Amino acid sequence: GAVVSQHPSWVICKSGTSVKIECRSLDFQATTMFWYRQFPKQSLMLMATSNEGSKATYEQGVEKDKFLINHASLTLSTLTVTSAHPEDSSFYICSADRGDYEQYFGPGTRLTVT
Amino acid sequence: QKEVEQNSGPLSVPEGAIASLNCTYSDRGSQSFFWYRQYSGKSPELIMFIYSNGDKEDGRFTAQLNKASQYVSLLIRDSQPSDSATYLCAVTFTGTASKLTFGTGTRLQVTL
Numbered sequence: 001g002a003v004v005s006q007h008p009s010w011v012i013c014k015s016g017t018s019v020k021i022e023c024r025s026l027d028f029q030a031t032t033m034f035w036y037r038q039f040p041k042q043s044l045m046l047m048a049t050s051n052e053g054s055k056a057t058y059e060q061g062v063e064k065d066k067f068l069i070n071h072a073s074l075t076l077s078t079l080t081v082t083s084a085h086p087e088d089s090s091f092y093i094c095s096a097d098r099g100d101y102e103q104y105f106g107p108g109t110r111l112t113v114t
Numbered sequence: 115q116k117e118v119e120q121n122s123g124p125l126s127v128p129e130g131a132i133a134s135l136n137c138t139y140s141d142r143g144s145q146s147f148f149w150y151r152q153y154s155g156k157s158p159e160l161i162m163f164i165y166s167n168g169d170k171e172d173g174r175f176t177a178q179l180n181k182a183s184q185y186v187s188l189l190i191r192d193s194q195p196s197d198s199a200t201y202l203c204a205v206t207f208t209g210t211a212s213k214l215t216f217g218t219g220t221r222l223q224v225t226l
Binding site: 044106108 | 148155156157158159160163202212213214215216217218219
């Protein structure tokens, strides 16, 4: 149990366009979902924490108008990278907490902005 | 600033040896400690977690926690080439519920 999926697994987009990444908890309801970004050879950096039905809490230095997070249900959260630029190219990973204080990670989405 | 620190490595051990991975954290009140393994290009997978002082064993893995020294370690016995990966230490700091702060990770290489 405790499976989290992400879609797409990889995406290439042109600079200036927007990209939406979905994170779903498949077999449990997630009280909280988290979005991370990981650059090559670096650790995971938390971008934001989202709870169903409320606004996401963004970490310091993360632009909330650029990285739009919508947690529409207890099993779905989306991250939209608006007006993407090459420096936004990264590995985006979501995780979900089902209330037992363990985070279950999705497989990640590799974004390349050309 | 609340921090989690790890030696970036690489840590190289021969097959069959014990690999010892270390992690220190800055918040004395931290409650939960996690070890994740991450293969290149993949997302992290949980190896084990520990909440109480002392040792916790799961198969070939042992986590050791010393809250007084603000130190948590992971021992991998009988290391295998498939254990070659980056190992991430993560901590939940006081008052942050399930929010994880990750260390930079230690790259482990198990040689034949």
